[in-house]
Amino acid sequence: MLVNAFQQPIGAPLPHWTARPVPPHTPLNGHFCRIEPVDVDRHVDGLYRAYSTAPDGRDWTYMSAGPFADAESFRSHLIKAAASRDPLHYTIIDLATHEPTGMLALMRIDSGNGVIEIGHVAYSPLIRRTSAATEAMFLLLRHVFDDLGYRRCEWKCDHLNAPSRAAALRYGFQYEGIFRQAVVYKGRSRDTAWFAMIDRDWPAIRMAFERWLAPENFDAAGVQRVTLANLIAAQCSGTESSFRRTPESSQE
Known part of the structure; x- marks a missing residue:
């Protein structure tokens, strides 16, 4: 246990620590999927179709947004998501179909302390319990720790x-x-x-x-x-x- 000059216990020193970069909003590529910044014009129709394959609105119960009554209300939601810089929203593209199948985000970005959160995870039935779903999370985690050093x-x-x-x-x-x-x-x-x-x-x-x-x-x-x-x-x-x-x- 480390102690200071007053014999008080203290945390491990970080003599070489520097603030981490704010995540760039750029695509991340995998074998099963690609995650890319939300683009309303390119993603809205495919995402709305993907989410509409659910039989009811239960997937949105614990989300801050949704369920969406119609395509226009979903478009309004996506416009706000695309404009946000914290959270940084990503669309998941299934590389087998080249269609959007879900969303997730990096958020509460604290670059000074090297802390970040993964949230707003909204997988449609088209991606849930697939290799692409797991890989999407892996791509973000690898980006956070390996690329950005959080x-x-x-x-x-x-x-x-x-x-x-x-x-x-x-x-x-x-x-x-x-x-x-x-x-x-x-x-x-x-x-x-x-x-x-x-x-x-x-x-x-x-x-x-x-x-x-x-x-x-x-x-x-x-x-x-x-x-x-x-x-x-x-x-x-x-x-x-x-x-x-x-x-x-x-x-x-």
Whole structure:
């Protein structure tokens, strides 16, 4: 434990730390998908079609926006998203069809402290539970840690949003607790569940993502041989990562 001249415990020094770059709003390319800045004219029709494949509006219950009554209200939402610089909204393009299939964002960008959040994750039924969905998250995480050198990436959601909580754990974020009555949205109170990943967690998690996305992890029918959660647990075991499994972490 480090102490100062007054024998008080203090955190680790960062003598070479400098503020990190603000993320450039540029495309990120993968094997299954590309994520690119929201472009209303190019993306609005495809995204609206993708979201309209859902049988009802339940996917928007825990989002700050939606569901959308018609194409025009969705266009208005997308215009605001495209103009925003924090959050930085991205459209996910499925490289098999070259069609938009969902959205996600980098937000709460704190370049001075090297902290950033992934949020506004809205996957349509066309991408949910596919390799492209997992790769889209991998592309953003790799960008945050490897390209930009951030120290911490956060994930937050309504604590009642069980699918979002399970997704955070599957992707390798660690649960950090509940902020009570943190947000008011859609006329409701929200207790916010916090999850985070830090830079020393990332090398092992990156390797797990790469192993999961590799062609040999899928059989002839496209079914995964090993889950991402199990790969992350195996990679992080015995490393210097601060990763710890929780009872929820086995969800896939």
